[in-house]
Amino acid sequence: MKLFSFRSIRNRIMTATTLLSVALVGSIVLVWAKTENTLYRQQKLNEAKFLSRVLGTSSFANHLEERNWSQIRLNVNVMLRENEDFVYVLISDARLENQIIAASPEYLQGQYIPDIVPVKVSDAAQTASPKSNSLETFALADIHFGNHIRAKRGEKIIEVASTIQQLSGQKLGTLRLGVSLRQVNRAVANAVNQALIVGAMGIVVSLICAYLLARRLSNPIRRLQTSAAQIAAGDLQHRAEITNADEIGALATSFNEMSAALQSSFSKLQQTLASFELFVPNKFILAIAPAGIENIEVGIAVTRHITILFCDIRGYTSISEMMTPREIFSFLNDYLSCIGEVIDQAGGFIDKYIGDAVMALFDDENTDGALKAAILMHQSLERFNQERIAKNLPRISIGIGIHRGEVVMGTVGFTSRIDSTVIGDAVNIASRIEGLTKQYSCPTLVTESVIKSLSQPELFSLKLVDQAVKLKGKDEAIAVYELILVAPIDCVA
Secondary structure (H helix, E strand, C coil): CCCCCCCCHHHHHHHHHHHHHHHHHHHHHHHHHHHHHHHHHHHHHHHHHHHHHHHHCCHHHHHHHCCCHHHHHHHHHHHHHHCCCEEEEEEEEHHHCCEEEEEECHHHCCCCCCCCCCHHHHHHHHCCCCCCEEEEEECCCCEEECCEEEECCCCEEEEEEEEEECCCCCEEEEEEEEEECHHHHHHHHHHHHHHHHHHHHHHHHHHHHHHHHHHHHHHHHHHHHHHHHHHHCCCCCCCCCCCCCCHHHHHHHHHHHHHHHHHHHHHHHHHHHHHHHHHCCHHHHHHHCCCCHHHCCCCCEEEEEEEEEEEEECCHHHHHHCCCHHHHHHHHHHHHHHHHHHHHHCCCEEEEEECCEEEEEECHHHHHHHHHHHHHHHHHHHHHHHHHHHCCCCCCCEEEEEEEEEEEEEEEEECCEEEEEEECHHHHHHHHHHHHHHHHCCCEEEEHHHHHCCCCHHHCCEEEEEEEECCCCCCCCEEEEEECCCCCHHHCC
């Protein structure tokens, strides 16, 4: 598992803030170090220039004019002992073609061009103005004073040169001071270290602030992401609990409003689907459109072997003639509710109502359920009749025909109006078997194809009514059986 992902908003904020802080602190440290370096170098240079001008216009001028070289050499040694920043001191006499008459290191006395600095530095020193000039250079060899090394080979130094002259302005010679930059470098290093410490503390503080800022900004977004995942998983009642008074809070409010609208729409959709299933049973939809109701279209169909139950009220025409349309409507609803519940209980589903007739279907796994449903329907009808008798209403009786065969289940119609239907010869046979219940005076008749498909035929009591019944429009005769209305043990409601 990756501990760091740049795709994370928190990590992006932290990275951006940290880089900005590092760049800012780095710039400050760089400017600080550069400023300190310039300041220290300028300070050291100013000190050297001041000293060279003072010496060039006072004691050195008098001694040089009088050619008192021994005193000048003594003063040079005193200067180096008292100031450790001085690397060398050279005094040349212009009257002797700029020969060095006093020097430290002493071996340079008598030379014209010292070998401890580049020639161009010596040339620049000879053109020095009375006020002095300066030039940054480096040592060509180790420079000693006594037992100590004042500068190592290659070490950077600053040479300050000033003209030694009489009061009248006549040039007597040149004073050259080599000033070490070690102290300057140490001071700059200390300043840089302090700047780095302050910068490191600043970066640590910025990291903490970046983390707190990133967490403050990313936590609400993560909670919003979690809320979105919960809603996507089906929890439409979930709401994001974010109370920020900023854009994220406004986003959470909009998100919750969207979630509420989605919940309302989904509830309506569920109610619509539930209402749709009242018109088209879910089992029928699963049979013709297993991929979902949204894939239903005109002409879609499947072929199935199925058990069909037809039920009809006997003498319905006579009964309806004695009732108003409103009474007929109420009577049918009470009656259909009475038998519809037991059909569902037995594992079947009602395909359609045809006036007072009911057509129910039972799939392969519920063939036994068709016979159980018939028994339960008669039992439920008996309770329904008891209520009618209590209201001084006549009894009603029904006939049930059950047959099994191949049918086509699908949709018919056109793009603006479709209907579900079951088509096949088996449907006609089941309807005609129901009609034979009047002829044979049997409440329920079952064909032989149904009996052969029963998984537990021993649970039912069946009696052969006719070995060869000739149905209208059929060439072959079929056997029909009466279902004795004795409920099997596992279908008593």
